[in-house]
Amino acid sequence: MSETTPRSAALTADKLLEMYRHMVEQRRFEEEAGRAYGMGRIFGFCHLYIGQEAISTGCAHAMRKGDIMVSAYRIHAQALALGIPPQEVMDELHGRATGNVHGVGGSMHMYDIERGFWGGWGLVGQQVPMATGIAFAQKYRKTDAVTLAFFGDGAVNQGAIHESFNMASIWNLPIVFVVENNGFGMGTAVNRVCSVEPMHGLADAYGIRNWAFDGMDVLESLDAFDRAMEIARSTHRPVFIEARCSRFRGHSMSDPGKYRTKEQLEEEKGRDPIPRLGSVIVEKAFATDAALEEIDRQVREQMKQVAKRSQDAPWPDPELLHKYVYVDPILTER
Numbered sequence: 001m002s003e004t005t006p007r008s009a010a011l012t013a014d015k016l017l018e019m020y021r022h023m024v025e026q027r028r029f030e031e032e033a034g035r036a037y038g039m040g041r042i043f044g045f046c047h048l049y050i051g052q053e054a055i056s057t058g059c060a061h062a063m064r065k066g067d068i069m070v071s072a073y074r075i076h077a078q079a080l081a082l083g084i085p086p087q088e089v090m091d092e093l094h095g096r097a098t099g100n101v102h103g104v105g106g107s108m109h110m111y112d113i114e115r116g117f118w119g120g121w122g123l124v125g126q127q128v129p130m131a132t133g134i135a136f137a138q139k140y141r142k143t144d145a146v147t148l149a150f151f152g153d154g155a156v157n158q159g160a161i162h163e164s165f166n167m168a169s170i171w172n173l174p175i176v177f178v179v180e181n182n183g184f185g186m187g188t189a190v191n192r193v194c195s196v197e198p199m200h201g202l203a204d205a206y207g208i209r210n211w212a213f214d215g216m217d218v219l220e221s222l223d224a225f226d227r228a229m230e231i232a233r234s235t236h237r238p239v240f241i242e243a244r245c246s247r248f249r250g251h252s253m254s255d256p257g258k259y260r261t262k263e264q265l266e267e268e269k270g271r272d273p274i275p276r277l278g279s280v281i282v283e284k285a286f287a288t289d290a291a292l293e294e295i296d297r298q299v300r301e302q303m304k305q306v307a308k309r310s311q312d313a314p315w316p317d318p319e320l321l322h323k324y325v326y327v328d329p330i331l332t333e334r
Helices: 013-038 053-062 076-081 086-093 127-140 159-170 199-206 218-235 262-269 273-283 289-312 318-322
Strands: 068-071 117-120 147-152 175-181 209-214 239-244
Touching: 013 053, 013 076, 013 086, 013 218, 013 273, 013 289, 053 076, 053 175, 053 218, 053 273, 068 127, 076 086, 076 117, 086 289, 117 127, 127 147, 127 159, 127 175, 159 175, 159 199, 175 199, 175 218, 199 209, 199 239, 209 218, 218 239, 218 273, 273 289
Parallel strands: 068 117, 068 147, 147 175, 175 239, 209 239
Antiparallel strands: none
């Protein structure tokens, strides 16, 4: 792809409608997950991705087979974007045996090697050195693949991230570091804890190419990921991109989000990525408003049924509790 010819410029009507549906699926899934959590059907932590769907969708559509995504704990929508079935994700949230990792991982720990999703990680920033190691393996094995390491703005000051930047640079690794900068690390504004502005400028010290993009625009997100991954793939050099975005809910389900005024939140919702893409589709005469409303109606009903089926899904066998805790001992003759 040429840097002067963005990939989004050549998208067909079918592809735009596919991306629109994917974002709607993620939004309605998260809304159902939020309702289930509020009713006590989902336990533990639950971090919703509502508002950030353009990033996950743009990334998924830029990835090739063999590319790998490693992420943090706000991962339901990313899992869906990479093709993990909604029922499998919802069952995992409910802790059921039919879930993505058989009910033992919950909200923060989805995993699907075949689809290129190498895990959501609960410890802040610690997925980044993991991803750096995966990128090293890709280079060592002489693959044509790229690793994507996602983390939030609240993690940028973790030492492990800076160590990973340094190693990726000196070892020339095919990795794209992605910070989803939604303005708040939990409830603390970014400008109170990060001394570097713009945030992506943190990579300058390591000789890593970097830039920011509008993470509320799925077409700009697609182009940013496409460009970053092409650079990493062709040069075996790391890239750091900053997705500037907004989450429309609190940090987690236990966060009322009172650090934002109602006016601030409404202003952020005015940049909602779903109607923004919908407007493009209608303007191009690829679909009518009524057709987009029908997509939303279908997806709402689908996700309601997904959530309903999770309530009746089987619980894991109690024997599973210790299965992945200890390795089976290797007995040798003496």
